[in-house]
Amino acid sequence: MSATTWAWLVLLFPLLGSIVIALGFRALPARVAGIIGTAAIGLAFACGIGALVCLLGESPDARHHASSLWDYASAAGLQIKLGIFVDPLSVFMVLVVTGVSTLIHLYSYGYMRSDEGYHRFFSYLNFFVFSMLLLVLAGNFVLLIVGWAFVGFASYALISFWYRRTTATGAGMKAFVINVVGDIGLVLATLLIFRELGTFEYGQVFARAPHVFHTNEWTVTAICLLLLVGAFAKSAQLPLHTWLPDAMEGPTPVSALIHAATMVTAGVYLIARTHVLFVLAPTAADVAAFVGLATLLVAGTIALVMTDLKRAIAYSTMSQIGYMIMGVSIGAYSAGLFHLMTHAFFKALLFMAAGSIIAAMANRQNIDEMSGFGKAMRFTSATMLAGGLALAAFPGTSGFFSKDEILAYATARGGMYLIFTVLGYFGALLTAIYTFRLIFRVLPGRPCKEAQALIDSGHVVHAHPFNPATGEEEDTDVGFPGAEHHIAEGSAPMRIAMGVLAFLALFGGLVQIPGVDDTITRFLDPVFADSPLAAIHPSVAASWTGLAIGAAISVAGIGIAYYLYVVRPETPAMLIRRLRPLHTFLVNKWYFDELIDILVVKPALAVGRYANRTFERIVVGGLITGTEDVVGGAGRVVRTVQSGFVRSYALLLIAGFAGLGLYFLLSST
Amino acid sequence: MNIDWYIVLSALLFATGAVGILIRRSPMVILLCLELMLNAGNLALVAFSRMVGNQQGQVFALVVMVIAACEVVVGLGLIVALFRRKLPLDVDELRELRG
Amino acid sequence: MEAALFFGAAIGALGGAIGVVAMRNPFYSVLALIVHLFSLAVLFLLLTAAFVAAAQVVVYAGAVVVLYVFVVAYVGSGGESAWEPIPGQRLLAPLLGAALFIELSIAALSSSLLALSTHGPHVNPGFGNPAAIGRLLLERFLVPFEASSILLLLAAVGAVVLAGRKKGETA
Numbered sequence: 006m007s008a009t010t011w012a013w014l015v016l017l018f019p020l021l022g023s024i025v026i027a028l029g030f031r032a033l034p035a036r037v038a039g040i041i042g043t044a045a046i047g048l049a050f051a052c053g054i055g056a057l058v059c060l061l062g063e064s065p066d067a068r069h070h071a072s073s074l075w076d077y078a079s080a081a082g083l084q085i086k087l088g089i090f091v092d093p094l095s096v097f098m099v100l101v102v103t104g105v106s107t108l109i110h111l112y113s114y115g116y117m118r119s120d121e122g123y124h125r126f127f128s129y130l131n132f133f134v135f136s137m138l139l140l141v142l143a144g145n146f147v148l149l150i151v152g153w154a155f156v157g158f159a160s161y162a163l164i165s166f167w168y169r170r171t172t173a174t175g176a177g178m179k180a181f182v183i184n185v186v187g188d189i190g191l192v193l194a195t196l197l198i199f200r201e202l203g204t205f206e207y208g209q210v211f212a213r214a215p216h217v218f219h220t221n222e223w224t225v226t227a228i229c230l231l232l233l234v235g236a237f238a239k240s241a242q243l244p245l246h247t248w249l250p251d252a253m254e255g256p257t258p259v260s261a262l263i264h265a266a267t268m269v270t271a272g273v274y275l276i277a278r279t280h281v282l283f284v285l286a287p288t289a290a291d292v293a294a295f296v297g298l299a300t301l302l303v304a305g306t307i308a309l310v311m312t313d314l315k316r317a318i319a320y321s322t323m324s325q326i327g328y329m330i331m332g333v334s335i336g337a338y339s340a341g342l343f344h345l346m347t348h349a350f351f352k353a354l355l356f357m358a359a360g361s362i363i364a365a366m367a368n369r370q371n372i373d374e375m376s377g378f379g380k381a382m383r384f385t386s387a388t389m390l391a392g393g394l395a396l397a398a399f400p401g402t403s404g405f406f407s408k409d410e411i412l413a414y415a416t417a418r419g420g421m422y423l424i425f426t427v428l429g430y431f432g433a434l435l436t437a438i439y440t441f442r443l444i445f446r447v448l449p450g451r452p453c454k455e456a457q458a459l460i461d462s463g464h465v466v467h468a469h470p471f472n473p474a475t476g477e478e479e480d481t482d483v484g485f486p487g488a489e490h491h492i493a494e495g496s497a498p499m500r501i502a503m504g505v506l507a508f509l510a511l512f513g514g515l516v517q518i519p520g521v522d523d524t525i526t527r528f529l530d531p532v533f534a535d536s537p538l539a540a541i542h543p544s545v546a547a548s549w550t551g552l553a554i555g556a557a558i559s560v561a562g563i564g565i566a567y568y569l570y571v572v573r574p575e576t577p578a579m580l581i582r583r584l585r586p587l588h589t590f591l592v593n594k595w596y597f598d599e600l601i602d603i604l605v606v607k608p609a610l611a612v613g614r615y616a617n618r619t620f621e622r623i624v625v626g627g628l629i630t631g632t633e634d635v636v637g638g639a640g641r642v643v644r645t646v647q648s649g650f651v652r653s654y655a656l657l658l659i660a661g662f663a664g665l666g667l668y669f670l671l672s673s674t
Numbered sequence: 675m676n677i678d679w680y681i682v683l684s685a686l687l688f689a690t691g692a693v694g695i696l697i698r699r700s701p702m703v704i705l706l707c708l709e710l711m712l713n714a715g716n717l718a719l720v721a722f723s724r725m726v727g728n729q730q731g732q733v734f735a736l737v738v739m740v741i742a743a744c745e746v747v748v749g750l751g752l753i754v755a756l757f758r759r760k761l762p763l764d765v766d767e768l769r770e771l772r773g
Numbered sequence: 774m775e776a777a778l779f780f781g782a783a784i785g786a787l788g789g790a791i792g793v794v795a796m797r798n799p800f801y802s803v804l805a806l807i808v809h810l811f812s813l814a815v816l817f818l819l820l821t822a823a824f825v826a827a828a829q830v831v832v833y834a835g836a837v838v839v840l841y842v843f844v845v846a847y848v849g850s851g852g853e854s855a856w857e858p859i860p861g862q863r864l865l866a867p868l869l870g871a872a873l874f875i876e877l878s879i880a881a882l883s884s885s886l887l888a889l890s891t892h893g894p895h896v897n898p899g900f901g902n903p904a905a906i907g908r909l910l911l912e913r914f915l916v917p918f919e920a921s922s923i924l925l926l927l928a929a930v931g932a933v934v935l936a937g938r939k940k941g942e943t944a
Contacts, residue, residue: 650859651768652695655695656865656869663869666877680816680820682881685877685881688874690787696870697794698853699854705841710790717813723820724893724896725891729905735825737921742837743925743928744925744928746837752935754844758936766859
């Protein structure tokens with residue numbers, strides 16, 4: 006079978022899984038729905054492997070295929086096909102997405118077992134994977150937009166999964182609205198591309214672009230900036246990032262899949278895919294790189310003070326995606342994508358471990374209340390430690406190799422890009438500190454009440470269901486983050502998934518050790534061969550220097566965290582007291598939410614209120630009631646003739662007759 | 675006398691009947707005025723029949739007479755019904771069908 | 774001779790008409806109507822419509838007026854109030870009547886029917902007598918004849934229904 010056939014199958018299985026579970030949710034028992042969902046993605050992963058094998062069997066230059074099912078629209082110069090594009094980049098993304106998704110489905114099989122909305126969850130999750138694969142495999146910009154929009158919807162559906170919680174629905178709406186802003190950017194970019202180049206197909210666009218556009222011409226810069234709007238909204242970069250922390254309202258597997266491994270990486274994929282356009286618009290590429298850097302630093306500082314476990318990990322996601330965006334914007338394509346892969350491993354793992362701990366805490370997520378889980382939950386702690394080490398880029402882990410490869414590239418590019426290296430290393434220091442802040446808070450120490458309960462009895466504490474954010478009572482009929490979400494120690498599927506990811510997080514980086522092997526780069530080479538930036542390679546010596554610096558910073562960061570949270574635990578409180586204004590600023594997330602509220606939300610609400618009060622009521626309402634009044638008034642006037650007096654009717658009759666007679670008499674003269 | 679005298683007389687009687695309908699308020703008298711108008715029509719019919727020279731106008735007048743009789747019968751039945759229900763026999767009082 | 778009869782009958786008809794319109798008491802109006810009807814019968818005779826004149830006396834002055842008398846006797850002859858609720862009615866009605874009369878007269882007199890200024894064509898002696906009318910009714914105008922008899926039946930039934938005593942009524 007050809008690579009494109011495998012690719013179509015990759016798309017088919019998750020879609021089928023979603024539809025089957027959705028239609029059969031009453032008939033299928035919960036266990037079967039979970040198996041169907043997981044198997045669908047597993048089959049998609051297998052087909053992805055098939056596509057990979059097919060591609061590897063061809064020569065590197067021939068590894069790009071387009072395949073179309075039918076013509077979507079064909080009229081007056083507009084040619085849109087329902088087509089996919091299979092090349093190393095899309096196969097890479099397919100493997101990452103399906104691989105991590107299979108493990109997360111396996112995890113959810115155990116984790117969500119007692120949730121009322123089990124079937125709905127798996128149907129939505131399968132649909133999400135289908136949408137993400139559609140986005141990644143799309144062969145033209147129109148289908149990309151379709152996949153983009155579907156992913157946005159799936160994210161909304163999954164964030165608001167517990168739909169009776171007001172915080173969840175609010176978060177879902179926020180995510181969706183910000184994603185729509187990104188969609189607008191993407192659609193406008195596509196329209197501009199069509200106007201300038203006359204086609205939507207990837208192959209034709211990227212072939213024609215260098216001939217039509219001059220470097221830094223305003224059209225191609227505009228296209229790239231609009232694409233960036235879309236990328237930033239989806240990947241939660243400044244200033245469109247405010248939805249990601251709130252998206253933690255969704256169940257933990259959702260956070261693991263969508264907001265760590267897959268959806269948020271769509272922006273990175275977009276920039277990598279359209280790198281030809283970004284090469285032609287270096288200004289836009291630099292803008293992207295700086296935004297990525299800014300996000301990196303801002304998110305890192307906020308993560309230092311977050312007390313909600315999942316939100317802290319969310320800010321860490323934001324920060325790491327900043328690295329990826331920075332990477333693909335400055336030209337380190339394979340490095341950025343490599344980091345995408347390793348990040349998927351260790352971030353999903355971290356979320357899974359966090360989910361296990363939160364389940365043990367009866368769904369409270371505040372790390373100030375957690376301690377001592379190292380003794381109570383050994384497996385979870387071990388995996389959490391593995392993920393944390395990878396995130397902090399501890400020497401030898403996957404994160405170590407991927408993150409430092411980006412920074413080494415920045416150094417090799419030189420000039421202005423050294424800023425990225427320096428600040429990137431500073432960001433790495435922050436990463437190590439905040440990661441191990443979480444780990445040292447939660448794992449060691451005297452066991453808290455819930456941990457003690459686990460040690461003593463092996464049972465999870467149950468709590469009265471209420472929403473800690475708003476204090477309102479939970480609606481248990483639709484499923485809620487209730488007491489019965491399972492912990493890893495009690496569920497084999499969860500342990501299998503976390504174990505595999507821990508292995509990958511620790512050892513997955515070994516495929517791309519500088520000077521030893523460069524599997525990823527070689528695999529992705531044909532895709533990026535047309536970019537002059539891909540020719541820049543840091544020397545092996547420079548790479549190893551960078552790795553050494555990175556190792557030192559990582560260990561230093563871990564050491565600082567150890568000092569602050571284990572050796573002298575009273576120091577953080579003192580620091581907070583001394584630096585209270587800075588702390589407040591960071592806790593309020595640099596006031597971005599308030600800024601957007603003032604700049605966007607309040608004006609929009611004001612416009613809406615004006616429209617309702619003035620325009621709707623006075624103009625439209627006035628028009629309608631005015632017409633009503635006119636008609637009614639005219640009717641009232643006419644009604645006076647209907648007085649009920651027979652004699653006046655007779656009078657009118659005879660008067661009319663006389664008038665007619667007069668008329669005929671006159672006209673006959 | 676020339677026929678036109680009869681026509682003019684018929685017109686005068688018709689107008690008188692019309693004024694009577696407009697002015698009087700008792701349903702009885704209104705019916706009587708209606709009779710006046712019908713009779714004026716009859717007179718005109720017979721006069722024209724004499725002018726033309728055949729008797730079709732007279733037959734027409736007979737039929738008109740029949741119709742007038744029927745209408746009187748129904749009208750008087752109405753008046754009796756009104757009286758029975760103790761409603762005021764005044765056309766101006768009976769004005770519920772108004773807009 | 775003919776003129777004298779005409780004018781006498783005309784004045785009788787007109788007087789009866791004005792009496793119907795002007796009398797306060799409905800009973801007196803009925804009596805005025807009788808005078809009017811008889812005068813009209815004379816006028817019909819002058820127009821050589823013997824049968825119609827006879828029918829006028831028998832049907833109209835006989836049956837219809839008797840009906841009127843019965844109902845007036847039953848209902849009573851109440852007066853009418855003088856106040857006019859409809860503004861302008863008392864003023865407009867005579868005006869309109871006059872306008873109507875003038876228009877009709879002008880229409881009749883200034884028409885191109887030149888035969889109006891004559892006595893009419895010479896007719897046979899049997900013009901307008903029962904035999905001639907009867908022949909017409911039964912030969913040429915049979916359908917209208919039968920239809921009017923059905924109409925009479927309908928009217929009779931309708932009147933009985935309208936004026937009949939319902940359950941529970943006393944009067």
